[in-house]
Amino acid sequence: MKANIYRYDPEKDSKPYMQEFDIEIPDNKDIMVLDLLHLAKEQDSSLSFRRSCREGVCGSDGMSMNGTNGLACITPISAVAKNNKIDIRPLTGMPIIKDLVVDMSLFYKQYEKIKPYLINDQPEPAIERLQSPEDREKLDGLYECILCACCSSSCPSFWWNPDKFIGPAGLLQSYRFLADSRDTATSERLKDLEDPFSVFRCRGIVNCVNVCPKGLNPTKAIGKIKSMLLNKAT
């Protein structure tokens, strides 16, 4: 298996380049791309990438594999390799720190902007804030996001305006709190999203849904936010 891996070391390289690795797959097994990276690292220990849980829960190893963003730890090589070749690059449109490690500051900044926590101005109950099963169900498909940035980094609107457009990941979380029956800050939250950039840069091209490793749908959530903004304005 030939693996073309994106390399860049700011201490040594003036610009990024692709390094080819010839990797022997043990027993011709269908290993995950992350395993492939570990095998490449055995050949060249200077190769850098992020990983932690290696089972698609932590969201550390988001990267572009043969042109599509995904988590290396849960992507089998058979799903992405073409002609026994695989091209591994960092997440698209994000500043590169080293090799496959990207700077996610702007991504987190956008996440922080949407106030990703429950706001409730009612006095705290003795035990907990209750929610009906129906209201709880409204959060399904929203709360599961692991912030791996695969979606935002596949979104052209986010490439061009990472500082002003919240991006699919942030907006999915924004809707998660807008839809929460226990949250009382709905109108303040919507007010923060009214400008032409935060939400309305989304053109519904569905790149985000296409790459989400958790099978979530930011486009739909963004559509719901737009409807809420419309209802608020009329």
Added chain:
Amino acid sequence: MQKKRPEHLDLTKIKMPIQAYASIAHRVSGLFLAVISVAVVYALQLSLHSEKSFNCLKQYLQQPVMKIILLIVLSGLFYHFVAGIKHLIMDLGFAEEKTSSKLAAIISIIVTIVLIIATGLWLW
């Protein structure tokens, strides 16, 4: 001082679904229409100026080359119109899933092609 960090944004190495291309084509056709509208408005002015200039323009547009140009302009208009309607339908909350949005993109392209062929038949 830290160097400016590079980014991987090589569009030839990034795979995008057909929905993305449909959306990009919508924007490109919009830009094209905005530019070409100058010529269209000029043609409108000519047609309204006098009977003579109307007939002159009519005759001019009968030429095969002009017919082709006209068809290209109309193709841009058709695509922009159809893709715009697709956007409105999406704003209503439909075709926002992976497969449904793909289907919507394919349908909008097919409808545009049918409109272009029909117009081609009408022009010739």
